[in-house]
Amino acid sequence: MSSSTPEAAREVLSGTPSFLTFGAWEAEGTVFEVASRRRLDTRQVIPYFEHLGRLHVGVLQRRRASRALRGAPLLGLEPIGIDFGGVDETGDILEYGRSVFNARTRVPIDEQRLKVPLPSYARSIGYLTELTLPLFLAIHPPSSPEIDVEWDGARHRLLFRPADALLNEVEAGVHPHSEDLLLLLRALLGPVTAPARPPPEDSPGARALIEREPTRVWDVERLAAFVERALDAQTAAGFRRRPPLTGAELRFLHAHRVHLDGQWWEVVTPGTGQSLTVLPFVRHGGETYFVLWSETRVAALERRVLQPLYDLPMHPRYVNATGFFLTQAETRALPSDTALQELVARRLGSALGQPVGVRSLRRLGAGAEPAPAVSAEVRHRVACELDVSELRTLPDEVFLIRAAELSRAVAEGRVRDPVIVSGLLTLGAELAVDPFREARTAPVESRLGFLDTMTHGSTVQRRLKTYSSIEQEQLQAPTYARLMTLLQHEYGVRVAYPQNEADRSFFKAAFRVFMAADRGENRALQGLHWSHDAFHFALGNHTLPPPADFERWYVEGEPVPPAPPPEGPAFEQYARALKSSEDEATFFSFWTLYQEVPSLARYVGSLTFHEALRDMGITERATSRSLFDALTVRAEIPTEAERSEAYRSRKDIRDLFEYMRGFRDYHLKDIREAWKYATRDMYRGFFLRFGLYSGEADAYVHGVKAFQARLDAYPPGLNPLLAQCADVRVALALRVYDGTKALRLVRTTQADTQETARQRRREFLHSVVEPYFAALEEQHRALEALRARVRNAEMVPLNEYTHADIQALAATVETLRGRLWDDVERTGLLTAEALASERTRELPR
Structure with a gap:
């Protein structure tokens, strides 16, 4: 395979990309551009085995169009990447990843040895939404140290090499390589034992800084609380998503199409394509404190917009090293240690708003590619000790964290910046930290069970897709899909098929067990019924307070008292609670579902409420809900409807509204029937005791009315x-x-x-x-x-x-x-x- 570039024809991508997506966000007058893959994430696999007592790994050698943009050799090394393009709504990456790996590599997996997953990492948190999901996969030793393979329309090669020798070559820059590869090799091998040294002296100004700003010294709990805190309204209001961009509208990113191996590849280049990320630290009292940033990144916000609801959950807040893109003049400083140290001091001082000195600097391997499949960027990484004697205050987003605490945060999956992780691994021996020591050790059986659980995807989605012919369509509705996620997180996935109405009602009313009742109807219509019932499950159910003296009644053997008449304050509260729940679930199945997926209306033989309102020119949610409440709560024909020409001229709309006016009395009849059973259920106190029912009407109604807002805000990710x-x-x-x-x-x-x-x-x-x-x-x-x-x-x-x-x-x-x-x-x-x-x-x- 040739490594020269002339064969890779390229052209500027000025229109709308076919594979990538270009997004833009505005914050405080600055526009940030973001590139996304069609599928947001990739599995990065490193197969490994032992031979003659030495650890060997397999890496992929392949040509990348992105290298052609910077005139580099096309061949480079990277882990085996598995795009999740073939994963459906169930989110099952377990079997998909296995089948793709087997088909591509044809090397046998060793099921008796340990699989080693690592936390997910961002590719380039400034402008890419992609996460990489690393996995070390044990295989049986291959028959050859090199295996020719083929996918994506091109031929590649799997190289099997001793892991330590390959790491030395990669760190020295012998091969163009992805940044993932360097991180993963370091993680697999772990730190080499460092020679004993006397404790390092304090960095100038470090003691004064730490004592002056003790609240800026974080531990792992403080870091976790930051990255996992929900995005508050004030922070969210500071970011505004702009319409997607075409290639010609990009200003910071530059988009090209490159023709390589018989197909066109879309590639972006940020700025000059050269970046530098700095992992600064100070030393005090024999401890190393890293200086990091806590930020909300637009790449994470864009990801949340594009993210499938059953994808990996991800918080929008990041802990970062200090990174910046280099100007053409600044790139000339890269070969010289002295010039590079001066550049780092100048850039760090600018970022911190005050001058800092750089006492020492260490390169973290050769320049590497954060995302060679979609970006031409080469990132250079350094760690440096700071002189902070002139630093008086820290910016609000900056904090310090001890190496041991940072290592624990990395091990727990709280840090997604690969430069922090890779740098910590490089310095691990001298810092006496190894964040992935536990990940490399576990019983094989328990590890397999854990991985199966974490990668199997949504059981609910899988069951629903086989239940009804329209479930895949309904799952395109964001509200319905969020509802499925919430139900699986809160109420479980046990699916039952009761054979009679009594059992069906029991499940629906009491335990909110995931179920689907075979009504003997058209399967598609069962799906529509199920969506209504599913909303009820999430809302929960209300019942009356427990009997005043259950024990006396139970012991004395008295008969169940007769049901009191459905009237009075207790009944009014009970009816208000049940009616609120029914209205919320009905509005979802009458309007929200069809508003989000209009095609569902074809399964219904008569006019839907959503279609009627659309024909009347009403598409806004609040107005639709007010009309719905007028019809179903007050049994009134609203004035807005009577003024509508469509309502006056069309009998089907008038008939629909008249039908919906009957909901009030119909629901009240059902509530009276439910009242009889609720008042005579002497055992309801046990269900209240364990929270299976709600017993306080005002709190229940408040929860019902707030549920849609809660669902709208429910984050994606199973x-x-x-x-x-x-x-x-x-x-x-x-x-x-x-x-x-x-x-x-x-x-x-x-x-x-x-x-x-x-x-x-x-x-x-x-x-x-x-x-x-x-x-x-x-x-x-x-x-x-x-x-x-x-x-x-x-x-x-x-x-x-x-x-x-x-x-x-x-x-x-x-x-x-x-x-x-x-x-x-x-x-x-x-x-x-x-x-x-x-x-x-x-x-x-």
């Missing part, structure tokens, strides 16, 4: 650990039902009012069921504590430990079911047949 916790929550809910079912069965079989029966019921309640519920409460507290530990969805040891603890909790909760029925069996109050039925029952009945 967190599998939260979904796991939600599954445990489902299991706990069903175990609550087991407890109430045991109470019901015993009261039925011991129904007489004699003292012996009363004593049996009393002992059963206090000796069997109450201890059982106390055990459930203990597990519920444990679950909430586990949920509080879930801060991101990175594949890091911290989350691996949480994953194992969630699995252990799920197993404990499951044992409680058997323990309950064992305890019931020992009382001798139920028959063997009844016990056997409850031990194997799938659905609550």
Whole structure:
């Protein structure tokens, strides 16, 4: 394969790109340009094996069009990249990544050795939205040290080399290479033991700076709180997204199309294409403190706009080293250590607003390519010790953090700047830190289970896509897709198919278990019904306060009291709560869903509310909701409708509105029916006790009315650990039902009012069921504590430990079911047949 450039024809890309997307954001009068891939992220794989006691790795040697733009040799080295272009709405990168890797490399995976994932990293946080997801994959030793492969319409080569020798070559700049490769090789090998040295002397001014601004010294908790804090309204208001740009409208980025290997590649070049990123630090008291920036980056904001809802969750705040693009004159300083040190001092002083000195400077390897697939940038990286004796204050965004704390933050996936990570790895031996030591060690079986969970994608999406013919269409609605994410995070993914209306209502009303009821209707229409019910699940359900004296009623054996008439203040509060929920879910399925995906209307044989309003010239949400409330809450034909020519001239619109006027009485009839069951449910206090129902009407109504705003703000990204916790929550809910079912069965079989029966019921309640519920409460507290530990969805040891603890909790909760029925069996109050039925029952009945 030739490494010369004349064959790579290029042209300016002035129009709209076909593969990339050019975005623009304005903040404080400055416009920031952002480039995005069609699929935002890539898996970066380094296969590895041991041979004769030495660690070997496989790297990809391929030609890149981006190198042609700067006149460099086309051949370079990089990890094996897997674009997620073939991943559908389920977000399953597990099987997709495996199949692509197998098809491309034809090297056998060694399932008996450890897979090593690392946290995700940004490619270039200033102007690219892309994240890279690294993975070290154990393979069986290949038959040859070089394997010819082919994809993307071109031939490439896999090179297998000793990892330490390859790292030395890459650091020396022997090969053009991606920045990922350098980082990953350092991470896999870990720091080499440093020779013992006396503690370094303090950097000039470091002690005074640290003592003067102690609040600027962060620990890992402070750093985590910053990067994971939600984007507040004031910060968000400082950024305004502008319409997407064409190539000709770019000012900072320059876009080209390069023809290479029979196809055109779109490539951007930021500024001159040469950048310098500096990792500054000071020393004090034998500790090294890095000087970093805490920022909200427009590349992250752009990513959130483009991000599929089931993609990797990502916060918009970054912790960065100090980076800047070089002018043509400044690039001439790169070869000279003296000139480079002067350049770094000048640029850092400018960024900090005060002069600083550079005591020493260390290059972090040769210049490398942050994203060779889409960018021609070459980034140069240095670490330097500062003289801060003249530095009086720090900019608001700047903080200091000790090396050990920064290492922990990197290990936990809180830092996405690859220069920080790579620099920390390079300096790791002398700093006595190794952020990925735990990542390189774990039992193979538990690691595989963790990776399967974290990369399997959305179980909800997978089930829904097979449930109804229109689910893929509905999932294009952002509100519906966010709803699915929220439900999976909060209420679990257990899918049941109740065979009768009683079971269906039970699931919907009590436990919010993910379910789909086969109504014997057209499958597409079932999907529309499901979307309405799913909204109800998220809103939750309201019931009446518990009976005043459940224990006395249960022990004495009194009959269930008759339902009071549906009237009075208690009923009015109950009706207000249920009506609010029904209106919210109905407006979603009547207007929001069709507003976001108008094509869904073709599945409905009659005129939809959304179509009617559109034909009347009404497309704004607030107006649509006010008309909806007039019709369904007050049973009025709104004045806006009566003035509309479309309403006056079209019978189908008038008929639709008349039909919707009937919702008030129809809903009230259903609420009266629900009232009868709610007032006679003597066991509802247990469901309130565990939060399966809401018992305070005002708080419930407030939550219902605020739900749409909460959903609109719900961040994209599926967190599998939260979904796991939600599954445990489902299991706990069903175990609550087991407890109430045991109470019901015993009261039925011991129904007489004699003292012996009363004593049996009393002992059963206090000796069997109450201890059982106390055990459930203990597990519920444990679950909430586990949920509080879930801060991101990175594949890091911290989350691996949480994953194992969630699995252990799920197993404990499951044992409680058997323990309950064992305890019931020992009382001798139920028959063997009844016990056997409850031990194997799938659905609550």
